Amino acid sequence: MHNDDIILAVDAVHATYNHAITALHGVGFQIRRGEILALLGANGAGKTTTLKAVSNLLPAERGQVNAGSIRYDGSDVSRRAPGDLVRAGLVPVLEGRHCFKSLSVEDNLVAGGIGRSGRRAEINADLERIYAYFPRLKEKRRTLSGLTSGGEQQMTAIGRALMSRPRLLVLDEPSMGLAPLIVQDIFQTLKKLNRDTGLSILVAEQNSAVALKYADQATVLENGVSVLSGAAADLRQREDIRAFYLGQEASPAPRSTHLHAVA
Amino acid sequence: MIADFDYQFFIEVLVGGLLSGVMYSLVAIGFVLIYKTSGVLNFAQGALLLFAALTFVSLVERGVPFALALVVTFAIMVAIGVAIERTVLRPLTNKPPITLFMATLGLSYIIEGAAQLIWGTQVHGLDLGIEDVPLEVGGVLISQFDIFAAVVAAGMVVLLSRFFRYTRIGLAFRAVADDQFAALAVGLRLPLIWATVWAAAGLVALVAGLLWGARLGVQFSLSLVVLKALPVLVLGGFDSILGAIVGGLLIGASEKLAEVYIGDYFGGGIESWFAYVVALVFLLIRPSGLFGQKLVERV
Numbered sequence: 001m002h003n004d005d006i007i008l009a010v011d012a013v014h015a016t017y018n019h020a021i022t023a024l025h026g027v028g029f030q031i032r033r034g035e036i037l038a039l040l041g042a043n044g045a046g047k048t049t050t051l052k053a054v055s056n057l058l059p060a061e062r063g064q065v066n067a068g069s070i071r072y073d074g075s076d077v078s079r080r081a082p083g084d085l086v087r088a089g090l091v092p093v094l095e096g097r098h099c100f101k102s103l104s105v106e107d108n109l110v111a112g113g114i115g116r117s118g119r120r121a122e123i124n125a126d127l128e129r130i131y132a133y134f135p136r137l138k139e140k141r142r143t144l145s146g147l148t149s150g151g152e153q154q155m156t157a158i159g160r161a162l163m164s165r166p167r168l169l170v171l172d173e174p175s176m177g178l179a180p181l182i183v184q185d186i187f188q189t190l191k192k193l194n195r196d197t198g199l200s201i202l203v204a205e206q207n208s209a210v211a212l213k214y215a216d217q218a219t220v221l222e223n224g225v226s227v228l229s230g231a232a233a234d235l236r237q238r239e240d241i242r243a244f245y246l247g248q249e250a251s252p253a254p255r256s257t258h259l260h261a262v263a
Numbered sequence: 264m265i266a267d268f269d270y271q272f273f274i275e276v277l278v279g280g281l282l283s284g285v286m287y288s289l290v291a292i293g294f295v296l297i298y299k300t301s302g303v304l305n306f307a308q309g310a311l312l313l314f315a316a317l318t319f320v321s322l323v324e325r326g327v328p329f330a331l332a333l334v335v336t337f338a339i340m341v342a343i344g345v346a347i348e349r350t351v352l353r354p355l356t357n358k359p360p361i362t363l364f365m366a367t368l369g370l371s372y373i374i375e376g377a378a379q380l381i382w383g384t385q386v387h388g389l390d391l392g393i394e395d396v397p398l399e400v401g402g403v404l405i406s407q408f409d410i411f412a413a414v415v416a417a418g419m420v421v422l423l424s425r426f427f428r429y430t431r432i433g434l435a436f437r438a439v440a441d442d443q444f445a446a447l448a449v450g451l452r453l454p455l456i457w458a459t460v461w462a463a464a465g466l467v468a469l470v471a472g473l474l475w476g477a478r479l480g481v482q483f484s485l486s487l488v489v490l491k492a493l494p495v496l497v498l499g500g501f502d503s504i505l506g507a508i509v510g511g512l513l514i515g516a517s518e519k520l521a522e523v524y525i526g527d528y529f530g531g532g533i534e535s536w537f538a539y540v541v542a543l544v545f546l547l548i549r550p551s552g553l554f555g556q557k558l559v560e561r562v
Contacts, residue, residue: 060447062357086450098445100438111438114431115450164450 004074007033007168007200008054008090013068015046015053023049023063027226029219031168031202036194038211038232039204041221047204048095050221051172054202055092056082072168086115089167095204096176097157101146105137108145108156112163123163130159133189151182158186162193169193171203175210183207187214212236275403276523277516282409284515285416286474290492291499291507292420293467299440299502300460302360303352306367308468309489310374315340315465316472316481317378320387333469340469343374344461353454375486387481391473412474419470420508423463432459440502494542500552509553514538 008031015024024046031037039047052058053065056077070077072090080088100108109130113123131138134155140148145156154174161169171190175183191214193199205211212218212232220228220235228235290312297305315336322332351366393411397404427433435456439446447453472481475488491514499510518541522534545552 055448057444057448060357060444082447083450083452086448091450092448094445094448098442098448100441100445102441103434103437107434107437111434111446111451112449114435115446160449 005032006030007073008202009069009071010050010054011069011071013050013053013070014066015049015058015063016066017061017063019064022224024053024224026068027221027224028068029217029226029229031200031217033200034194034198035217036191036201036203036215038208038215038218039202039221040208040211040218041204041206043206044223045221046224047221048172049224051092051095051170051202051204053077054170055090056080056085057092083115086164087117089165091161091164091166091169093157093161093169093171093174095172097150097153099145099153099156099160102144104142105145105148105152105156106141108160109137109163112160116164118163118165126163126165130162133162133193134159151178151186154178154182154186155189158190166199168200168202171201173204173206175205175207183210187211190214271402273520275405276519278403278405279409280516280519281512282406282413282515283519284512285409285413285508286471286478286511287488287491287495287514288508288511289416289419289467289471289474290488291495291511292423292504293464293471294489294492294496295502295504295507296423296460296464296467300436300443301352301363301457302443303363303367304360304501305464306364306489307347307371307374308464308492309486310371310378311340311343311465311468312472312475312488313481313483313486314343314374314378314472315469316389316476316485317382317387319469319473320389320476320481321382324387337466337469340465341462344465345458348454348457348461352457371486371489375483379483384483387476389473389476389481391477393477408477412478415470415474419467420504423467424504426463432456436460491538494538496552497542498545498552500554503552503554506552506554514541517541 010030011028013024013027014022016022027046027050029037029039039050041047049058049063052061052063054070054072054077058064060082065078072085073088077085077090082092100111103111106127109127110123113126118126131141136152137155137159140152145153148156158169158171158174169190174186174190178186187210190201190203194201203211203215208218212235215232218230218232218235219226290308293308293311294305297303297308318339319332319336322335323329327335347370351370352363355363355366391411393408395406395408398407398410399405427436432455435446435451436459438449438451439453439456443453446456471488472485475485479485495507495510495514497510498513499506499508518534518537521537522531526533
């Protein structure tokens with residue numbers, strides 16, 4: 001009963017680490033082709049584990065999916081090696097960027113092309129395409145990526161993933177540790193990619209305000225369970241949700257007491 | 264006392280030490296290659312070295328031409344490396360480092376045993392056609408064989424660094440060495456990279472085995488040169504090829520100088536253990552080695 005319109009179907013997934021520590025117990029959502037879905041939730045809600053399960057990277061961290069299913073393009077991801085998923089167009093951008101720090105920015109991108117087993121000419125063409133989306137990377141192409149700024153490293157990580165010619169990009173917390181302007185910049189570029197090329201995007205974010213602004217759909221996780229799904233525009237309206245699940249005050253609460261400390 | 268210090272003799276000892284240090288570097292590089300990509304301290308490197316030398320000598324003794332024996336031995340070393348990666352290390356992926364280390368320790372005994380089972384336990388002489396006669400360079404006597412060994416080792420290092428710098432698989436190797444999890448996520452083919460690294464380590468083992476074999480004779484104790492590589496690694500850092508080279512030179516020079524100049528105070532024979540003293544002292548001062556784990560990071 002596979003629906004061609006759905007690129008990723010996550011259904012009632014349970015996952016543990018070391019067969020002992022439960023991280024997810026009932027996560028489900030679907031992404032339609034060409035759609036951006038934001039996965040929201042507080043620290044420890046299970047966003048990262050969900051994304052690693054999607055890319056089948058959990059086994060590399062002694063984790064496992066115990067129940068439920070994750071289907072990419074209709075086929076079970078747990079039967080395919082992470083590299084094969086990459087070559088099939090499901091490409092992760094890891095939390096904390098994970099650039100190859102002692103490689104130049106351009107070599108980082110080329111590594112992405114090698115991961116896809118791309119030919120030299122293809123890799124060169126893809127480089128130009130990515131430099132067009134991230135002009136900053138072109139300026140820094142010869143710099144070791146470990147010496148570039150956090151925003152540039154995030155761009156490098158995204159660019160490296162784009163070198164794999166993804167159809168579904170899976171981003172974990174791209175805003176982490178970055179200045180608000182840079183976060184806006186990165187999300188705008190992602191939206192542009194989504195509009196220009198029909199790239200589907202799954203993005204986990206703690207910064208729900210930004211994520212809801214750019215996403216089409218959103219799913220909220222709490223303690224390893226998906227508790228709420230809906231159109232991003234609707235969720236943006238409902239202040240109670242923001243206050244309850246996303247850890248944001250509905251309106252700035254007035255401070256009840258002022259401490260006057262005199263040294 | 265200082266006035267009649269024999270500089271010429273000092274330089275002779277120093278040069279001799281540096282050149283023998285090159286041989287240590289060569290062994291250490293085999294460790295570094297594998298440690299960088301898979302985080303395993305491959306204790307079996309010494310056994311591989313013995314196996315390579317023994318295989319080569321036995322082939323030559325059976326009338327196989329020199330060049331062919333070299334190629335065949337290299338092919339066997341690559342096959343062994345790939346087999347180890349596939350049958351021992353891959354099933355143990357994600358296990359704690361100590362498990363992997365123990366696995367390679369066990370492996371080294373198996374390889375040593377296999378080598379002797381196949382080729383016998385007698386000592387073989389190995390003649391590379393280089394005479395070990397001293398050569399006089401600017402009034403300093405230098406062993407011809409040492410120079411040959413140093414040139415070969417330098418050639419190996421240049422070859423390896425070119426390979427890792429300018430080829431796709433080399434770039435992938437550096438990526439894996441940097442961040443294995445990211446390499447996995449990017450889709451790099453780790454098994455292919457590991458197989459390549461083991462092949463490279465096999466080549467290093469072969470070259471080191473031949474040079475050491477020619478020097479000491481091909482026999483069981485050849486596998487013990489790994490013990491000489493450990494202080495080199497402590498000094499240079501486990502994950503730096505440059506460190507392995509510099510560390511080897513420092514260890515080679517310091518143990519020779521120590522033997523000649525302070526050996527008498529200890530009744531001589533300190534050359535065999537002085538390297539460990541240096542390594543121990545170094546561990547206290549700089550545990551990650553001279554070049555180890557230099558993180559490229561903005562502060």
